[in-house]
Amino acid sequence: MKKLLQIIMAIMFSFLFQQNLNAQKVETTRERINYTIENCVNEFDLTKAKKTNSGYQYWFADKKFTEENTLKMSIVEPGKSTHAPHRHPEEEFFYILEGKASFYLNGKTVEVGPNTSLYCPPNSEHGISNAGDKDLKYLVIKKDLR
The missing domain is CATH 1.20.5 (Single alpha-helices involved in coiled-coils or other helix-helix interfaces)
Incomplete structure (x- = not known):
């Protein structure tokens, strides 16, 4: 004992x-970080976007700035995806702004359009790709597990 x-x-x-x-x-x-009204407002600026193989990404709030959550906008060209399906310990949300997305979650796939949210539970296999003929634009909201 x-x-x-x-x-x-x-x-x-x-x-x-x-x-x-x-x-x-x-x-x-x-x-x-000294949080001020000036650095807490982030208006989209394409010149500050990061180019990727599938389009580009724009961080509204990354883990260097926030205390817990991150917010990113991804733009994916037709027929492409940012990366293959994967897993991580953090939960994650996608919110489709424009275009047509193919969303994969734990062996199943669905196609969705604008104004749709997609939830990825922790440690679930998930992925998102562009299923349309125009750019796919979506937000990614994720907790940073520092």
Whole structure:
């Protein structure tokens, strides 16, 4: 019984230590950035977009700026996708702004149009590609697990 109690205490200490490290990382971000009305408003600017093999991406809020969530807009050319289906521990939302998307989730695929949200639960295999003949434009909202 004493050995079990020692193991439980060690696990709890390890968990609390990790939580403390995570809190320190968030505090470091808060201390590093002086949030102002000027840097909290981000109007789309194509000259600041990052070119990709399938189109481009524009970060409205990335993990260097935010404390927890990120917001990105992806533009994907017809017949392309940003990457192959994949998994990650974070949940993720897509919101279709323009075009026709093919959304893959855990072995099934559906085609959707504008004003549609798509949810990817944590650790689920998912992917999105352009299923139309015009550019696909969508937002990606994701929690940053620093």
